[in-house]
Amino acid sequence: MPDTIAIAGMTLREIRLPLREPFRISSGMVTTRRIILLELRDRDGVTAWSECVAGERPNYSPETIDTAWLAISEWVAPRVLGQEFAGPAEVDPALARDFRGHNMAKAAVEMGAWGLVAERRAVSLTAVLGGTRAKVATGISLGIQPDPDSLARVAADALAQGYRKIKCKIAPGADVEYIAAVREVLGPEAPLMADANSAYTLNDADHLAKLDQYDLLMIEQPLASDDLVRHAELQKKLKTPICLDESITGVDRAADALALGSGKIVNIKPGRVGGFRQAKAIHDLCAEAGVPVWHGGMLESGIGRAYNVALATLANFTLPGDLSPSARYWERDIVTPEWTMAEDGMVQVPYHRPGLGVAVDIDRVDDLTVRKQTLTAE
Ligand code: OSB
Ligand code: MG
Numbered sequence: 001m002p003d004t005i006a007i008a009g010m011t012l013r014e015i016r017l018p019l020r021e022p023f024r025i026s027s028g029m030v031t032t033r034r035i036i037l038l039e040l041r042d043r044d045g046v047t048a049w050s051e052c053v054a055g056e057r058p059n060y061s062p063e064t065i066d067t068a069w070l071a072i073s074e075w076v077a078p079r080v081l082g083q084e085f086a087g088p089a090e091v092d093p094a095l096a097r098d099f100r101g102h103n104m105a106k107a108a109v110e111m112g113a114w115g116l117v118a119e120r121r122a123v124s125l126t127a128v129l130g131g132t133r134a135k136v137a138t139g140i141s142l143g144i145q146p147d148p149d150s151l152a153r154v155a156a157d158a159l160a161q162g163y164r165k166i167k168c169k170i171a172p173g174a175d176v177e178y179i180a181a182v183r184e185v186l187g188p189e190a191p192l193m194a195d196a197n198s199a200y201t202l203n204d205a206d207h208l209a210k211l212d213q214y215d216l217l218m219i220e221q222p223l224a225s226d227d228l229v230r231h232a233e234l235q236k237k238l239k240t241p242i243c244l245d246e247s248i249t250g251v252d253r254a255a256d257a258l259a260l261g262s263g264k265i266v267n268i269k270p271g272r273v274g275g276f277r278q279a280k281a282i283h284d285l286c287a288e289a290g291v292p293v294w295h296g297g298m299l300e301s302g303i304g305r306a307y308n309v310a311l312a313t314l315a316n317f318t319l320p321g322d323l324s325p326s327a328r329y330w331e332r333d334i335v336t337p338e339w340t341m342a343e344d345g346m347v348q349v350p351y352h353r354p355g356l357g358v359a360v361d362i363d364r365v366d367d368l369t370v371r372k373q374t375l376t377a378e
Pocket of ligand 1 (some may be wrong): 025060140141195197245296297298299300322323324
């Protein structure tokens with residue numbers, strides 16, 4: 001079968017999936033994920049599931065699950081339904097034309113097109129992407145805890161479970177002492193980093209420089225998403241490498257960041273950049289520039305995770321990703337088998353299984369669904 005994409009219909013659903021524990025970042029807290037799932041169906045009847053990573057409130061990016069639902073149903077779907085694309089890489093340019101923003105909405109459809117190719121060819125998503133790893137290294141992202149000792153305890157537990165990178169969310173008032181406590185408990189060699197989710201300004205440079213003494217792998221997104229110039233200023237004042245997350249919304253922005261020296265490491269989340277084509281382009285650009293990348297996470301269900309794990313098999317994903325197993329997030333995931341992590345902190349890539357490599361538990365999805373809409377070509 002050729003890789004032609006001809007999407008005849010798609011079903012959007014919103015599911016509500018409670019997290020095992022609330023997840024707090026500098027800009028807000030989430031206890032139950034409201035997730036958009038998409039089921040794409042092509043004209044031959046082949047289907048593929050995908051996931052939209054938009055959150056409930058606009059505290060990470062301007063998008064929310066409600067804006068994404070609107071964007072997908074009103075603007076993204078009509079551009080692809082009934083159209084023919086020579087391959088999945090052709091979907092992103094079609095969605096880019098005269099269409100600003102809404103990257104997460106676009107990505108849900110764009111990534112689904114890659115998933116459809118995997119289903120059509122009956123090979124793994126990893127094979128479609130050209131990934132090279134049989135396992136991917138996993139880190140954990142720890143939400144802000146009530147006090148430094150509590151954080152140190154959960155961090156020590158995570159390290160003991162085998163996680164290869166411990167990322168601690170920080171915010172003004174929950175930063176230097178918290179990281180100090182974690183470093184003390186984990187020891188000098190443990191791979192440790194902080195993520196500020198844009199909670200600081202350049203005026204905090206001296207304060208953030210206090211983190212230099214704790215030998216962090218990196219500090220993620222200290223400043224605002226549109227602050228590339230100030231990130232470059234801040235990087236000059238910090239020994240700790242800056243990693244950009246929110247700032248990198250596409251390959252051009254990644255090129256700008258590298259040119260300006262706004263950071264030394266890039267977090268890639270396909271949802272944030274509009275899908276796999278952009279994510280691959282950023283990956284390739286960083287590889288050429290000698291800049292390491294790693295795969296970020298957005299508290300995805302097992303469907304989104306399948307896409308993330310596949311992307312993280314590309315060669316320049318050299319640092320452990322936020323690719324925790326299902327049980328880190330959910331009492332029960334919506335896929336079988338659930339995603340698991342071995343004691344060495346590695347997640348097995350299902351490169352020998354066709355499509356996403358996991359089966360969607362449709363009964364469970366039905367139970368969790370609170371709204372549903374089916375769209376078809378005119
Ligand atoms: O900044 O990386 C982030 C979750 C929601 C919004 C932003 C971020 C995160 C995470 C979660 O860090 C990582 C994961 O999915 O395990
Ligand atoms: Mg982040």
